[in-house]
Amino acid sequence: MNTTSSSSTLRWVDLIRVIGAFLVVMAHVSYKGEGSVLVSTYYFVLSRVAVPLFFMMSGFLLLKKEEPYGVFFRKRAVKVVVPFFIWSVIYLLWKREGFESGFSLDLVVSYIVKIIRGPRENHLWFFYALIGLYLFTPILRVFVARASRLDLYYFCALWFLVVPIFSLLQEFTPVKIGFELYFVAGYTGYFLLGHVLGLFEYTRIQLYGLAALFLFLSLVTTYLDFQSNLLKWNTQYFVSYLGVNIVLLTVIAFILLREIPISDRLYAFLAPLGRASFGIYLVHVIVLAILEQLPGVSGWFSAGSSVYMIPLLGLLGFLVSYVIVAIIQKIPVLRWSMP
Numbered sequence: 001m002n003t004t005s006s007s008s009t010l011r012w013v014d015l016i017r018v019i020g021a022f023l024v025v026m027a028h029v030s031y032k033g034e035g036s037v038l039v040s041t042y043y044f045v046l047s048r049v050a051v052p053l054f055f056m057m058s059g060f061l062l063l064k065k066e067e068p069y070g071v072f073f074r075k076r077a078v079k080v081v082v083p084f085f086i087w088s089v090i091y092l093l094w095k096r097e098g099f100e101s102g103f104s105l106d107l108v109v110s111y112i113v114k115i116i117r118g119p120r121e122n123h124l125w126f127f128y129a130l131i132g133l134y135l136f137t138p139i140l141r142v143f144v145a146r147a148s149r150l151d152l153y154y155f156c157a158l159w160f161l162v163v164p165i166f167s168l169l170q171e172f173t174p175v176k177i178g179f180e181l182y183f184v185a186g187y188t189g190y191f192l193l194g195h196v197l198g199l200f201e202y203t204r205i206q207l208y209g210l211a212a213l214f215l216f217l218s219l220v221t222t223y224l225d226f227q228s229n230l231l232k233w234n235t236q237y238f239v240s241y242l243g244v245n246i247v248l249l250t251v252i253a254f255i256l257l258r259e260i261p262i263s264d265r266l267y268a269f270l271a272p273l274g275r276a277s278f279g280i281y282l283v284h285v286i287v288l289a290i291l292e293q294l295p296g297v298s299g300w301f302s303a304g305s306s307v308y309m310i311p312l313l314g315l316l317g318f319l320v321s322y323v324i325v326a327i328i329q330k331i332p333v334l335r336w337s338m339p
Helices: 011-027 037-047 050-062 069-094 105-117 122-146 149-172 188-197 204-230 244-258 264-293 298-302 306-328
Strands: none
Touching (some): 011 037, 011 244, 011 264, 011 306, 037 306, 050 188, 122 149, 122 264, 149 244, 264 306, 298 306
């Protein structure tokens, strides 16, 4: 493993965007057909690396930049905050919340309060974590700019200890951690890891070893999550974004995807999908809900076997979402919702 001072191309960033968006769509496919629970569990485990990959990619892209506060927050407002509020309202309208009382100022206020309180659709939780990281980013940039490699390694190791390891101990043993360690909690570690891991290059042997380790960990995680549900252990730790196994799987996936060579022809295919990935994330829940009720398509959600139908239905939802996003991004006023 060698350090590198520059990345000659960021084509792999679009690859992560596309794969991450597809995995999120696949995770939300409600398949009711034949197949082993182990198969659907394995697909779900694979999908758990998607959102952490987005955090790591954001850390890689943002932490090494230098820009004034105003410029940084203006960009984030246009690219993230505005679409977040627009789509939070869209999901409130889609659920017909408050429709019984008709349009009024009270309805507008209630919508704002609801959005501030928490996500109006499950997948929108990502924005609450991301916006929090954005508020902290200018401070992290100062740390990253002045920190030595050892400082960066220490922070990442401390986060891994405090978040994944300590939560593992508290979930499965009588040990309870009483120290106040909030300053290093949450998804900040993913953010820093994206920056740190972006500094390295890996040999082919190392990549083969990491690929084998990814396969092994994904299978072990599938088995553990399956057993925890079967035996009613009452835990979601094995598929938690902040669990030891998901953190390791995400780190390995980030390294492997970053090292995949991308030809000009492949990138010509990936680039438009990458530009639409943010919009796909936003709209896919509505798309899947409509597809599940659409005559001629709804039957697919209970046809065949989960081995191939879950990824195929995920691909269908992904592509339909992409078409919608591509159209919206060409309309001047509407493109604000999917920049």
